[in-house]
Every structure is written in C-alpha cells, then in structure tokens.
Amino acid sequence: MAFNxxxxxxxxxxxxxxxxxxxxxxxxxxxxxxxxPNEPITRVWFPESGLSSIIAMADSDQGIEVGLAGRDGLVxxxxxxxxxxxxxxxxxxxxxxxxxxxxxxxxxLLDDHTSIRKLLLRYxxxxxxxxxxxxxxxxxxxxxERLARWLLMSHDRQDDDEIPLTHDFLALxxxxxxxxxxIALHSLEGLGFIKATRGLIVVRKREELEEFAxxxxxxxxxxxxxxxxxxx
Amino acid sequence: xxxxxxxxxxGTQRIEDEEGSELPDLAAANxxxxxxxxxxxxxxxxxxxxxxxxRFVIASGDGNVVGMIEMNDALPRTLLDRLKI
Numbered sequence: 029m030a031f032n033x034x035x036x037x038x039x040x041x042x043x044x045x046x047x048x049x050x051x052x053x054x055x056x057x058x059x060x061x062x063x064x065p066n067e068p069i070t071r072v073w074f075p076e077s078g079l080s081s082i083i084a085m086a087d088s089d090q091g092i093e094v095g096l097a098g099r100d101g102l103v104x105x106x107x108x109x110x111x112x113x114x115x116x117x118x119x120x121x122x123x124x125x126x127x128x129x130x131x132x133x134x135x136x137l138l139d140d141h142t143s144i145r146k147l148l149l150r151y152x153x154x155x156x157x158x159x160x161x162x163x164x165x166x167x168x169x170x171x172x173e174r175l176a177r178w179l180l181m182s183h184d185r186q187d188d189d190e191i192p193l194t195h196d197f198l199a200l201x202x203x204x205x206x207x208x209x210x211i212a213l214h215s216l217e218g219l220g221f222i223k224a225t226r227g228l229i230v231v232r233k234r235e236e237l238e239e240f241a242x243x244x245x246x247x248x249x250x251x252x253x254x255x256x257x258x259x260x
Numbered sequence: 261x262x263x264x265x266x267x268x269x270x271g272t273q274r275i276e277d278e279e280g281s282e283l284p285d286l287a288a289a290n291x292x293x294x295x296x297x298x299x300x301x302x303x304x305x306x307x308x309x310x311x312x313x314x315r316f317v318i319a320s321g322d323g324n325v326v327g328m329i330e331m332n333d334a335l336p337r338t339l340l341d342r343l344k345i
Contacts, residue, residue: 170303170306170307171303195279196279196281205292205295205296205299206266206281206292206296207266207268207277207293207296207299207300207316208296208299208300208303210268210277210279211300226279
C-alpha cells in the first residue's frame with residue numbers, strides 16, 4: 029500500500045520495507061496530545077492526514093503555535109536529533125490518521141540505516157525553515173497576512189479545499205484574541221479569497237491568497253520541495 | 261460556562277460573531293472585548309485607520325444584547341481627554 033505521508037513516500041522502496049513492519053496505523057483525533065512538554069518521547073508519528081501543532085508554552089497551559097506538521101512531516105523530531113524530550117507541546121488540531129513507531133526502535137533503525145536518517149535530517153532542515161518564516165511573519169506581517177499564510181500552510185497539507193477550524197483555534201495559532209481572527213477572516217472573505225462559515229473555512233482563490241500572504245509564504249515550501257519532494 | 265458573542269458594529273458594516281466564546285460571566289466578556297479592542301486599535305494605528313466609531317455589541321447565548329464596549333473605551337483616558345473625545 030502506498031503511503032500518503034510525504035516522508036515515508038520519499039524513502040526508497042527498500043527503506044519503506046524496513047520501516048513498514050514496525051509501523052502501526054491509527055486514528056489521530058483532534059485534541060490528542062502526541063508530545064508533552066519535558067517528558068520523554070516514546071513514540072514517533074507520521075501523519076497521513078490531519079494536522080498537528082507544535083506549541084511553545086508560555087506557562088503550564090498557555091502558548092503559541094510555532095510549527096505545523098501533517099502529511100509533510102513527522103512528530104517526535106527530537107529523536108531524529110538525538111534528544112529525548114522537548115519543552116514544546118504537540119497535539120492534533122485537525123483529526124486525521126497516521127502511523128506510529130516505538131521511539132527506541134525508531135532510533136535503532138536510524139542508526140542502522142543512514143539513508144533513512146539523512147532524509148529525516150533534511151526534513152528537520154525544512155521544518156526549521158518553516159519556523160524561521162513564522163518568526164518573520166510574526167514580526168513583520170498583519171494578522172490578515174499571517175492568517176492567509178496559515179490557511180495556505182494547512183491547505184497544502186490536505187486534499188480538499190475545506191479547512192475545519194474554529195476561530196478559537198485560529199486565535200491560538202496566531203496568538204491573537206478571537207475578535208481579531210473574526211475580523212481578519214471577514215477581510216479575506218471580503219476580498220473573495222475564502223468563504224468562512226461556522227467552524228469551516230473554504231479556500232476559494234488560492235493564488236490570490238498566496239500573493240496576499242507575502243514573504244511569509246513560499247520560501248519554506250520551496251525548500252521543502254527541494255529537500256524532500258512534492259508537498260501538495 | 262455561558263457563551264457570549266462579540267459582534268462588531270459601526271462604520272459601514274456589522275461583523276457577526278458566529279461562534280462566540282465560553283466565558284465565566286459578563287465581566288469576563290467585557291474584559292475580552294476591551295482586550296480585543298486594544299489589539300484592533302494597535303493594528304488600526306499601524307495602517308492609519310480610525311476605528312473609533314465602532315463598538316463591540318455583546319450578546320448572550322440566546323441572542324439578547326447584554327453589553328456594549330466602545331472601541332474608544334480601550335484608549336487611555338488621558339489621551340481621550342487631550343483629544344477632547
């Protein structure tokens with residue numbers, strides 16, 4: 029069976045067969061916590077669909093999204109980098125499915141198979157580029173532009189045009205209060221780029237949205253495609 | 261917790277809050293609207309826009325209007341005095 033996860037797909041057929049027997053398929057429901065702050069990471073996830081959010085914590089329950097991983101990536105990156113935990117919290121924010129593998133076994137397989145490790149290290153580089161452009165967008169761009177970027181990033185990681193997200197969630201993602209999200213969605217809707225209904229955002233004009241998002245969108249995506257392969 | 265809706269009214273349009281927020285009470289809803297108004301002013305000033313004629317209309321879960329926060333309520337009192345608003 030072909031993988032939908034872009035990292036698993038980018039592995040050579042031989043490397044796919046090395047991982048395959050150890051991968052367990054499971055549902056990843058919205059809200060599922062995959063990684064807890066400062067606790068040993070015992071599993072790695074390769075989402076096939078859905079979206080996970082990497083959150084930098086300000087205190088025990090508040091934080092801001094610093095990264096996004098869906099079918100483009102993996103959750104449990106510290107294990108690729110010879111670290112066993114992270115201060116970040118990672119949870120599913122859009123329900124999906126994926127594969128999981130035991131952490132110790134995963135590390136062993138990376139030690140034994142350099143070609144797998146190399147691909148995943150290139151993903152870490154692509155992910156690092158994503159987070160640096162999040163820093164750029166947070167410092168330089170308006171809420172509207174950042175929302176446009178965020179919608180594009182989540183659109184890239186799914187097959188259809190409907191993004192199932194509430195304003196509350198987007199407020200957490202963008203680090204703003206909910207009315208700022210409501211107004212930003214209203215602006216993008218006014219421009220005809222999207223259609224927002226309760227809990228659902230439909231992307232209508234993808235190219236215009238990309239142009240509107242400005243410098244925050246495009247470079248990390250091009251890096252991903254250079255280092256790993258097709259994102260969409 | 262009760263749900264409060266923060267609609268934005270004024271200028272030439274009304275922006276409906278379709279989802280609402282769960283908040284402990286009306287005082288918390290007022291506080292949420294004030295905090296949001298400060299954030300909206302910050303963005304408005306950067307783009308040289310005046311949002312002083314807009315307001316938050318706070319509605320309860322059953323749709324009744326239970327409060328109102330003017331965008332100007334979020335500005336420092338001394339500034340409003342100096343501008344004679």
